[in-house]
Amino acid sequence: MTRWLVRxxxxxxxxxxxxxxxxxxEATMIEYVQRIVLIAGIxxxxxxxxxxxxxxxxxxxxxxxxxxAIGAYTAAFTGVQLAPALSGLAGAGALSEAVxxxxxxxxxxxxxxxxxxxxGIPSLRLKxxxxxIVTLGFGEIIRLLFNNTQALGAATGYFGNDPSGLPPYTSxxxxxxxxxxxxxxxxxxxxxxxxxxxxxxxxxxxxxxxxATPTTRLKVTAFSISAATAGIAGGLFAHMQSGIRPEDFKxxxxxxxxxxxxxxxxxxxxxxxxxxxxxxxxxxxxxxLQEWRLILYALLLVVIxxxxxxxxxxxxxxxxxxxxxxxxxxxx
Amino acid sequence: xxxxxxxxxxxxxxxxxxxVSSCKKGKSDEIVIGHYASMSGNTAHYGQDTDKAxxxxxxxxxxxxxxxxxxxxxxxxxxxxxxxxAANAVTRLIDVEKSVxxxxxxxxxxSLSGGRVAQRRKVPMVTPSSTNPKVTEVGDxxxxxxxxxxxxxxxxxxxxxxxxxxxRVAILKDVKNDYSIGLAEAFKGSFSALGGKIVMExxxxxxxxxxxxxxxxxxxxxxxAIFVPGYYAEVGAIARTAQxxxxxxxxxxxxxxxxxxxxxxxxxxxxxxYYSNHFAPDAATPKAKKFVADFKAKHGAxxxxxxxxxxxxxxxxxxxxxxxxxxxxxxxxxxxAATKDFEGVTGSITIDSARNPEKSAVVLEIKDGxxxxxxxxxx
Numbered sequence: 065m066t067r068w069l070v071r072x073x074x075x076x077x078x079x080x081x082x083x084x085x086x087x088x089x090e091a092t093m094i095e096y097v098q099r100i101v102l103i104a105g106i107x108x109x110x111x112x113x114x115x116x117x118x119x120x121x122x123x124x125x126x127x128x129x130x131x132x133a134i135g136a137y138t139a140a141f142t143g144v145q146l147a148p149a150l151s152g153l154a155g156a157g158a159l160s161e162a163v164x165x166x167x168x169x170x171x172x173x174x175x176x177x178x179x180x181x182x183x184g185i186p187s188l189r190l191k192x193x194x195x196x197i198v199t200l201g202f203g204e205i206i207r208l209l210f211n212n213t214q215a216l217g218a219a220t221g222y223f224g225n226d227p228s229g230l231p232p233y234t235s236x237x238x239x240x241x242x243x244x245x246x247x248x249x250x251x252x253x254x255x256x257x258x259x260x261x262x263x264x265x266x267x268x269x270x271x272x273x274x275x276a277t278p279t280t281r282l283k284v285t286a287f288s289i290s291a292a293t294a295g296i297a298g299g300l301f302a303h304m305q306s307g308i309r310p311e312d313f314k315x316x317x318x319x320x321x322x323x324x325x326x327x328x329x330x331x332x333x334x335x336x337x338x339x340x341x342x343x344x345x346x347x348x349x350x351x352x353l354q355e356w357r358l359i360l361y362a363l364l365l366v367v368i369x370x371x372x373x374x375x376x377x378x379x380x381x382x383x384x385x386x387x388x389x390x391x392x393x394x395x396x
Numbered sequence: 397x398x399x400x401x402x403x404x405x406x407x408x409x410x411x412x413x414x415x416v417s418s419c420k421k422g423k424s425d426e427i428v429i430g431h432y433a434s435m436s437g438n439t440a441h442y443g444q445d446t447d448k449a450x451x452x453x454x455x456x457x458x459x460x461x462x463x464x465x466x467x468x469x470x471x472x473x474x475x476x477x478x479x480x481x482a483a484n485a486v487t488r489l490i491d492v493e494k495s496v497x498x499x500x501x502x503x504x505x506x507s508l509s510g511g512r513v514a515q516r517r518k519v520p521m522v523t524p525s526s527t528n529p530k531v532t533e534v535g536d537x538x539x540x541x542x543x544x545x546x547x548x549x550x551x552x553x554x555x556x557x558x559x560x561x562x563x564r565v566a567i568l569k570d571v572k573n574d575y576s577i578g579l580a581e582a583f584k585g586s587f588s589a590l591g592g593k594i595v596m597e598x599x600x601x602x603x604x605x606x607x608x609x610x611x612x613x614x615x616x617x618x619x620x621a622i623f624v625p626g627y628y629a630e631v632g633a634i635a636r637t638a639q640x641x642x643x644x645x646x647x648x649x650x651x652x653x654x655x656x657x658x659x660x661x662x663x664x665x666x667x668x669x670y671y672s673n674h675f676a677p678d679a680a681t682p683k684a685k686k687f688v689a690d691f692k693a694k695h696g697a698x699x700x701x702x703x704x705x706x707x708x709x710x711x712x713x714x715x716x717x718x719x720x721x722x723x724x725x726x727x728x729x730x731x732x733a734a735t736k737d738f739e740g741v742t743g744s745i746t747i748d749s750a751r752n753p754e755k756s757a758v759v760l761e762i763k764d765g766x767x768x769x770x771x772x773x774x775x
Contacts, residue, residue: 095491096492099483099484100484208601218574219571219573220505228516229534305479307508307512357474358476
C-alpha cells in the first residue's frame with residue numbers, strides 16, 4: 065500500500081516538475097530556442113523507440129519515417145475531427161484541447177503500431193540486410209500513399225480545415241511528458257525478461273531459439289512497440305509544425321533516426337537520448353557557418369565514427385550510480 | 397582509459413564547434429530583412445539565384461542612402477528544402493536576427509511552413525515565387541509578387557489554343573509535386589473550355605530518371621503537343637527521352653523550367669518548346685534591361701525569372717517600408733497591402749485584396765538552346 069502511495073507521489077511530482085520547467089521555458093526562452101527544445105524531445109522519442117528494435121533486438125529497420133508519417137497523419141486527422149465534438153462536450157478550453165490532443169496522439173500510436181505489426185509479421189522472418197530493404201520499401205510505400213491521397217492534401221500536405229494550419233497543441237509539457245512515459249516504457253521492457261530475450265536474439269538468434277525463446281513473436285512485438293513510439297513522435301511533430309507533408313517523412317528522416325542511435329551508441333537508452341538531442345542541436349548551432357554547416361556536420365559524424373565507432377556511450381547506460389562509482393579511485 | 401580520453405576529445409571538438417556560433421545583436425542603425433531559402437539541397441539553385449537578386453535590390457537602396465535613414469541588412473538562412481528547418485529558420489530570423497520583415501521561400505510547401513510562423517508572430521512576409529494559392533491564404537501578413545499556379549495553366553492553355561492553334565494536347569505531370577498538379581488541373585480546365593481536347597494524361601514522380609513508358613504512350617496517341625508542368629531536371633530528361641524515341645511534339649511548361657541547367661540537361665532536344673514565365677530577359681522594359689545588365693555584370697550569368705522575382709519582392713518590401721515610415725509589423729503590412737502600380741522588373745505590380753499581385757505573364761520559346769520572348773498573355 066505504501067509502495068503504491070510512493071509511486072503516485074513520485075509520478076505527481078514528475079508531472080508537476082515537467083509542468084513547472086515547461087512554464088519556465090516558455091516564460092524565459094525565445095521561441096526559436098523553444099522550438100529546438102521541442103524538436104530535441106521529439107527526436108529523443110524517435111531515437112529511444114527505434115533503439116528498441118535496432119539496438120536492443122538488433123533488427124535493422126530503415127523505414128521508421130513511414131511509421132512516423134502514419135502517426136502524424138492519423139493524429140492530425142483525428143485531432144481535426146475530434147476538436148469540434150470535444151469542445152462541444154466539455155466546452156472550448158485547455159481541458160478539451162488536452163483530451164483531443166492526447167486522444168489524437170494515441171490514435172496515431174495505435175495506427176502506427178498496427179502498421180508495425182502488419183509489416184513485422186511477414187518481414188521479421190527475414191534477417192539483416194533483407195529486413196532493412198523491406199522496411200525501406202515499406203517507408204517509401206507509406207509516403208507515396210499519402211502523396212497520392214487527395215483527402216489528406218496529397219503532395220501539398222495536410223493542415224486541417226483552417227488555412228493557418230493545425231492547432232499548435234505541442235508544448236514543452238506534452239512533449240516531455242511523453243518523453244518520460246516512453247523512456248520509462250522502453251527502459252522497463254529492455255531490463256525485463258523480455259528485454260533479455262531481445263538481447264539474446266541480437267547476440268545469437270539460433271542459440272536464442274534453441275533456448276525456447278519465441279524469436280519471431282518477440283521481434284514482431286518489439287517492432288510494433290517501436291513503430292507506435294514513432295507514431296507518437298509523428299503526432300507531436302504534426303502539431304508543432306501546424307502542418308505535415310509527405311516530403312517530411314522521406315528516407316532521409318529514417319537515416320536521421322539511425323544517425324541518432326548510432327551516434328549515441330546502439331543498444332543504449334541514454335545513448336539514444338544523447339543522440340536525439342545531438343541531432344536537434346548541432347545543425348542549428350552551426351547556423352552561422354552558412355553553407356559550410358552541412359559539410360562540417362558530415363565531417364563531425366565521420367570524426368565521431370572514427371574516434372568512437374561504438375557511439376558516444378557504446379552499449380553502456382549513463383546513470384547517477386555510474387558517476388558515483390567514477391569518483392571512487394579506479395584501479396589501473 | 398584510452399578510449400575514454402578519446403571520447404572526451406570528441407566532446408571537446410563538439411563544444412568547440414558550437415562555440416563558433418557566437419551571439420550577435422542587431423544594431424539599431426540597421427533595418428534587418430530576413431531571407432529564408434533553400435541554399436542547399438535539391439532546389440538550391442532557386443534559393444541561390446533569388447538570394448543574389450535580393451541582395452542586388454538591397455545594395456542599390458543602400459547605395460542611395462538606405463531607407464528611413466538606415467542601412468538595410470539581409471540575413472539569409474538555409475532551409476535545406478526541409479519544412480521543419482524552414483520553420484526553424486523563420487523563428488530564428490524573427491527572434492535572433494530581429495528581422496522586421498521576411499522574404500522567402502521559392503517552394504510553396506516551405507512558404508506555407510514558414511508563413512504560418514510569420515503570421516503567428518505578425519511579421520510581414522513577401523514570397524517572391526511561391527505560386528500555390530494556399531500560401532497567401534495563411535493570413536493577412538503573407539504577400540507574394542508572382543502570379544498563381546492556376547493562372548500559369550490558363551496562360552499556357554490560352555497560348556496553345558490561340559497562338560499555336562493546337563487542338564489535342566497530352567499532359568505529363570509530376571504527381572509528387574503540388575505545383576505540377578495545380579498547373580495540370582488549370583491547364584486541363586482552360587484548354588477544354590477553349591474547345592481543345594486533352595487526349596492523354598501520364599504522370600511521373602520527382603527524381604525519376606526513366607520516362608520512356610510515358611513518352612511512348614503519348615507517342616501512340618494523336619497529341620499535337622505535350623504539357624509538362626514539372627521542374628527543370630525531369631523536364632530536361634523528358635525532352636531527351638522524346639528525342640531518342642523520335643517524338644517530334646513540342647513540349648509546353650511553366651516557370652519550373654526556368655533554370656540554366658534545363659539546357660545543360662535537355663540540350664537541343666528542347667528546341668521548339670514553350671514555357672510561361674515571369675519575365676523575358678530579351679523583351680523587357682528599361683528597368684528590367686538595367687536589372688539584367690547589372691546582374692550579368694555582377695554574377696556573370698543571365699538572371700532567371702526567380703531572380704527577377706526575388707529582386708521585385710525585395711523592392712516591393714523596401715518601397716513599403718519607405719511608405720510606412722516605420723518598421724512596425726502592422727504598419728508594414730498595411731503599406732504592403734496598399735502597393736499599387738509598382739513598377740518592377742517583372743511588370744507592374746498591384747496587390748489585390750487577397751494579397752496576390754495582378755500582373756501579366758510572358759511565354760518564351762526555346763530556339764537554339766536559348767529562351768526567347770514569344771508572347772505576352774494577360775489574365
